[in-house]
Amino acid sequence: MTMHMSEALDLSNFVERSESGRAHITLAVEGVGCAGCIRKIEDGLQKLPGILDARLNFTQRRLTVHWRDDETSADRIVSALERIGYRGYPFAPERITAEDNRESKWLLKCLAVAGFAAMNVMLLSVSLWAGNVSDMTQETRDLFHWLSALIALPAAAYAGQPFFRSAWRAIRTRQLNMDVPITVGVTLALALSLYETSTHAVHAYFDSAIMLLFFLLCGRYLDQAMRQRTRQFAGNLASLKAEYAHKFGPGGELTRVPAAALQPDDIVQVRPGEAVPADGMIVSGRSELDQSLVTGETVPQAVEPGVTIYAGAINCSGALTMKVAAAGSSTLLEETERLLLRATEAKSRTVRLADRAARLYAPVVHLTAAATALGWLLAGASLHDAIVTAVAVLIITCPCAIALAIPTVQVVAAGRLFRAGVILNSGDAIERLATVDTIVFDKTGTLTLPQGVADVSSIDPDILNRAARLALSSHHPLAAALARCAREHIPYAAASEECGSGVRADIDGQEARLGSARFCGLEQSPHNKIAGSAVSTIFFSHGECAVAIPIRQRLRPDAVAVVQALIARGLDLKILSGDRPKAVESVARQLGIAEWHADFTPAAKIAAIEQLKSQDRRVLMIGDGLNDAPALAAATVSLSPITAAQLTQNRADALFLGDDLTPVLEAVALSRRAKTLMQQNLGLAIVYNALAVPIAVAGMVTPLIAAAAMSGSSILVTLNALRGRLGRRPDFVREAELPPTQATQRSAQAKVRGAERCVIEDVAADLVVKNTAGTRDQVECVP
Amino acid sequence: MNVLIYLVPMALLLGLTGLLGFMWTLRTNQYDDLDGAPLRILPDDDINGE
Numbered sequence: 001m002t003m004h005m006s007e008a009l010d011l012s013n014f015v016e017r018s019e020s021g022r023a024h025i026t027l028a029v030e031g032v033g034c035a036g037c038i039r040k041i042e043d044g045l046q047k048l049p050g051i052l053d054a055r056l057n058f059t060q061r062r063l064t065v066h067w068r069d070d071e072t073s074a075d076r077i078v079s080a081l082e083r084i085g086y087r088g089y090p091f092a093p094e095r096i097t098a099e100d101n102r103e104s105k106w107l108l109k110c111l112a113v114a115g116f117a118a119m120n121v122m123l124l125s126v127s128l129w130a131g132n133v134s135d136m137t138q139e140t141r142d143l144f145h146w147l148s149a150l151i152a153l154p155a156a157a158y159a160g161q162p163f164f165r166s167a168w169r170a171i172r173t174r175q176l177n178m179d180v181p182i183t184v185g186v187t188l189a190l191a192l193s194l195y196e197t198s199t200h201a202v203h204a205y206f207d208s209a210i211m212l213l214f215f216l217l218c219g220r221y222l223d224q225a226m227r228q229r230t231r232q233f234a235g236n237l238a239s240l241k242a243e244y245a246h247k248f249g250p251g252g253e254l255t256r257v258p259a260a261a262l263q264p265d266d267i268v269q270v271r272p273g274e275a276v277p278a279d280g281m282i283v284s285g286r287s288e289l290d291q292s293l294v295t296g297e298t299v300p301q302a303v304e305p306g307v308t309i310y311a312g313a314i315n316c317s318g319a320l321t322m323k324v325a326a327a328g329s330s331t332l333l334e335e336t337e338r339l340l341l342r343a344t345e346a347k348s349r350t351v352r353l354a355d356r357a358a359r360l361y362a363p364v365v366h367l368t369a370a371a372t373a374l375g376w377l378l379a380g381a382s383l384h385d386a387i388v389t390a391v392a393v394l395i396i397t398c399p400c401a402i403a404l405a406i407p408t409v410q411v412v413a414a415g416r417l418f419r420a421g422v423i424l425n426s427g428d429a430i431e432r433l434a435t436v437d438t439i440v441f442d443k444t445g446t447l448t449l450p451q452g453v454a455d456v457s458s459i460d461p462d463i464l465n466r467a468a469r470l471a472l473s474s475h476h477p478l479a480a481a482l483a484r485c486a487r488e489h490i491p492y493a494a495a496s497e498e499c500g501s502g503v504r505a506d507i508d509g510q511e512a513r514l515g516s517a518r519f520c521g522l523e524q525s526p527h528n529k530i531a532g533s534a535v536s537t538i539f540f541s542h543g544e545c546a547v548a549i550p551i552r553q554r555l556r557p558d559a560v561a562v563v564q565a566l567i568a569r570g571l572d573l574k575i576l577s578g579d580r581p582k583a584v585e586s587v588a589r590q591l592g593i594a595e596w597h598a599d600f601t602p603a604a605k606i607a608a609i610e611q612l613k614s615q616d617r618r619v620l621m622i623g624d625g626l627n628d629a630p631a632l633a634a635a636t637v638s639l640s641p642i643t644a645a646q647l648t649q650n651r652a653d654a655l656f657l658g659d660d661l662t663p664v665l666e667a668v669a670l671s672r673r674a675k676t677l678m679q680q681n682l683g684l685a686i687v688y689n690a691l692a693v694p695i696a697v698a699g700m701v702t703p704l705i706a707a708a709a710m711s712g713s714s715i716l717v718t719l720n721a722l723r724g725r726l727g728r729r730p731d732f733v734r735e736a737e738l739p740p741t742q743a744t745q746r747s748a749q750a751k752v753r754g755a756e757r758c759v760i761e762d763v764a765a766d767l768v769v770k771n772t773a774g775t776r777d778q779v780e781c782v783p
Numbered sequence: 784m785n786v787l788i789y790l791v792p793m794a795l796l797l798g799l800t801g802l803l804g805f806m807w808t809l810r811t812n813q814y815d816d817l818d819g820a821p822l823r824i825l826p827d828d829d830i831n832g833e
Contacts, residue, residue, distance in 0.1 A: 035822035035823070035825045038819060038822060038823060047810060057816045058816055059816045059817055059819055060815075105809060108809060108814075109806065109809060112806065113802065116798055116799070116802040119798065120798050123794065140787075151795070168796050210793045365787065478815060
């Protein structure tokens with residue numbers, strides 16, 4: 001990887017300083033794979049002067065370094081890390097991560113307290129149940145009841161807080177959520193038990209109340225842990241993908257800064273082969289930009305001073321100097337934001353399954369309890385007995401199983417999706433994915449791979465090899481595609497690149513040129529025609545021989561199989577692209593997708609999706625470009641490849657990794673399965689209620705029955721959710737399965753920066769760096 | 784039944800010890816790096832007296 005070491009690296013935006021002259025930074029580290037790595041990194045850094053502490057979090061692949069600010073600096077630490085053999089990327093600790101951590105720690109504390117209390121109260125309750133059928137005295141029973149109260153009341157006051165707070169929030173906004181009946185049930189059960197204890201009654205429900213809290217907290221914690229894990233992983237990916245920009249300092253000197261740290265009005269240099277780091281305007285320089293990530297258009301466009309350019313476009317030929325614009329100041333982005341806003345409003349109308357169940361369930365619970373109390377009063381029972389029975393109904397119907405029914409399935413499904421290379425951005429994406437009946441694809445970067453591939457079918461292998469070796473010396477993205485065809489990865493000596501034109505070198509005493517038609521003197525040649533789906537053509541001349549090599553877009557390797565499998569599952573597929581009709585048609589024909597549209601603007605994409613939705617279709621939109629972001633937000637549910645533009649990634653409900661399209665198929669298959677399990681679970685919970693409620697209404701529920709019924713249904717629901725782990729992978733995935741070692745290393749391409757290519761291997765495990773040239777500079781892992 | 788006078792407090796005390804222990808592990812961030820912890824016991828340079 002070319003690290004422009006001559007330029008100073010400025011990471012000051014990511015360093016947090018304390019008043020005592022100490023500083024610390026968090027880095028996402030690439031290439032960590034084993035115990036040896038932990039030692040190598042920590043020991044290696046601690047040897048440096050001024051380092052106070054270096055600690056690698058192996059689970060998160062994040063390194064936190066503390067140092068004395070006057071003795072060393074962040075860029076020295078990053079370059080020291082590089083000398084040890086690892087690449088560190090500054091990680092901006094977002095506020096949301098800190099809050100996440102606090103929230104999940106708090107839930108875990110509540111869970112521990114509830115667990116402790118449930119165990120001890122149960123210990124006393126089992127003795128009571130045994131005593132009630134033998135010869136327990138009144139005094140002993142009262143003692144046990146008071147002891148239970150002593151444990152259960154403070155524990156419930158502490159561990160119930162997540163529910164009490166959420167219920168209060170809901171009531172204040174005049175809504176009902178699942179936490180309202182939980183809060184009412186727990187509070188009433190405790191109050192009634194206290195009253196019963198003080199009147200020396202036989203039954204008290206301390207155990208039911210506290211056990212209810214324990215089960216509910218289990219579900220709540222699982223839900224939180226799942227979301228935290230995927231967010232952490234996405235955060236790491238974001239910093240690994242972060243681009244660096246060459247910024248002009250006040251004295252005209254260049255410094256390397258992370259693109260995230262750029263400010264409006266900064267002057268930045270964009271070299272050939274690099275991505276434009278921010279939106280802005282060209283100050284000087286001429287070049288061609290590959291805007292496929294912005295507009296979906298695959299043919300590079302010429303740009304000149306005064307033109308507005310957008311982050312994510314790849315600079316193809318000349319060096320550009322640009323001025324960074326303020327966020328949202330460009331017309332394209334404003335238009336995108338406006339469309340996004342409208343699309344998002346429309347989407348918030350869909351209601352999550354759990355909330356739908358809660359809205360239906362909460363009033364029913366309260367009405368049944370009230371009706372029970374009234375019924376018993378009318379039947380001539382005492383006020384005390386009527387209230388005891390009503391509370392028993394509340395406890396038994398408390399949505400323990402319902403509260404577990406959906407989160408447990410979500411956790412299991414999210415884990416499987418994660419292993420299949422799909423990272424969920426939102427928790428309810430699974431539910432929405434399961435209902436999809438129409439899939440709308442973007443073409444560029446979604447059905448096809450983000451980089452082109454050289455079409456070498458008609459070219460003599462020897463000439464090709466010479467051209468490819470010459471391409472190794474170029475920064476041009478098209479040359480990078482050609483360089484992959486080189487037989488031996490040895491660049492020619494004394495090859496020189498002319499910005500904006502091409503690269504030349506002496507081969508066997510004759511000058512060889514690779515680049516534009518004019519540079520190679522082939523403007524008049526018959527080769528100078530772009531054919532079919534070719535994005536562009538790259539020319540090569542060497543003495544007598546001259547060839548034109550078309551660079552074409554390449555479909556994702558399994559695209560045809562995945563598309564056919566999706567059609568076989570009864571899904572309706574469409575392509576909406578911003579690219580030229582010719583390019584779209586050839587892709588659609590190859591894949592066998594009948595309906596395709598080209599030259600679509602973002603607004604047209606939204607209109608098409610909304611029309612589909614008005615026909616009662618549930619649309620899954622898959623896209624990667626900035627121009628797809630509004631369409632992603634408008635669709636029922638959306639997916640983006642990890643190579644997508646940042647804004648687009650933020651909008652997608654889930655991201656998928658890798659060169660393969662298989663994750664799309666797995667996402668649909670796994671979420672359909674998950675939805676079935678959720679419905680089964682809700683069904684189980686309803687059956688449980690149908691059996692238990694009549695017993696409760698009849699006033700026959702003792703604490704023993706309540707405890708057995710509640711834990712029984714919760715365990716049943718959890719076990720059913722775990723079945724989600726057992727299912728098979730989609731049929732054709734298994735057929736095409738690679739040998740185990742390769743299968744676990746299904747590589748996922750994370751970024752292309754000029755001729756370099758970083759590959760994130762095995763989503764869940766190691767982050768290993770590969771080079772396009774095929775030479776692996778993978779870090780040696782010797783424990 | 785007099786035995787309960789000290790059995791019940793003892794049982795509660797044991798349970799509380801466990802709970803406090805868990806709270807301590809939480810406060811000292813022992814669950815932050817669950818995959819790293821088992822690997823950190825492997826290097827034995829502390830025995831060789833480095």
